[in-house]
Amino acid sequence: DAGVIQSPRHEVTEMGQEVTLRCKPISGHDYLFWYRQTMMRGLELLIYFNNNVPIDDSGMPEDRFSAKMPNASFSTLKIQPSEPRDSAVYFCASSWDYQTGELFFGEGSRLTVL
Amino acid sequence: GQSLEQPSEVTAVEGAIVQINCTYQTSGFYGLSWYQQHDGGAPTFLSYNALDGLEETGRFSSFLSRSDSYGYLLLQELQMKDSASYFCAHTGRRALTFGSGTRLQVQP
Numbered sequence: 001d002a003g004v005i006q007s008p009r010h011e012v013t014e015m016g017q018e019v020t021l022r023c024k025p026i027s028g029h030d031y032l033f034w035y036r037q038t039m040m041r042g043l044e045l046l047i048y049f050n051n052n053v054p055i056d057d058s059g060m061p062e063d064r065f066s067a068k069m070p071n072a073s074f075s076t077l078k079i080q081p082s083e084p085r086d087s088a089v090y091f092c093a094s095s096w097d098y099q100t101g102e103l104f105f106g107e108g109s110r111l112t113v114l
Numbered sequence: 115g116q117s118l119e120q121p122s123e124v125t126a127v128e129g130a131i132v133q134i135n136c137t138y139q140t141s142g143f144y145g146l147s148w149y150q151q152h153d154g155g156a157p158t159f160l161s162y163n164a165l166d167g168l169e170e171t172g173r174f175s176s177f178l179s180r181s182d183s184y185g186y187l188l189l190q191e192l193q194m195k196d197s198a199s200y201f202c203a204h205t206g207r208r209a210l211t212f213g214s215g216t217r218l219q220v221q222p
Contacts, residue, residue, distance in 0.1 A: 031209075033210075042212060043157070043201065043212040043215075045208060058208070091157070098209050101145050101159075101163075101164070101203070102162060103159065103210060104159070105156040105157050106156060107155070107156050108156055
């Protein structure tokens with residue numbers, strides 16, 4: 001299996017622009033997670049889906065952030081408008097059952113907002 | 115609330131044994147996981163404890179005490195390639211919540 005695939009790997013944009021991050025989970029995994037990693041706040045859960053349905057979005061910072069999962073093989077995280085404080089590495093992860101404690105992470109999307 | 119505490123940095127020499135501790139507070143708990151992350155890389159799963167006791171996987175072992183809300187990761191026969199950040203994470207009502215990570219430096 002190819003693993004969790006994220007794109008883009010790097011994104012540099014200007015404040016106010018829309019940013020869309022993409023994720024393809026491992027086939028057969030029912031859970032998909034979006035995490036954000038910064039030096040100050042560590043690895044934070046933003047949202048997770050089960051069978052394409054958002055289960056917990058309480059970690060989404062504000063209305064500027066939105067996430068969708070239109071089908072089992074694709075998810076997007078959108079930031080509109082972006083701000084410098086959104087600069088971080090955004091990880092997508094998938095799992096067949098997170099209660100096993102095992103998530104499979106993608107390589108991450110490093111976002112820089114100028 | 116949910117929180118995990120682990121030391122920010124640990125230094126050890128090649129061939130040694132190191133233990134990274136993790137204490138947690140959570141209102142719902144299924145188990146404790148450990149992840150490794152090299153600089154610039156993604157977190158990768160190392161181990162999971164749902165029950166009290168020791169789980170061994172090669173050079174790595176992980177321990178959990180649910181009554182003490184405590185766990186640790188034990189790394190034996192340290193190698194230079196073990197230099198990385200190590201995260202504990204508890205599985206609960208909010209899926210996986212990660213600690214802030216322990217940066218391990220292995221010196222020759």
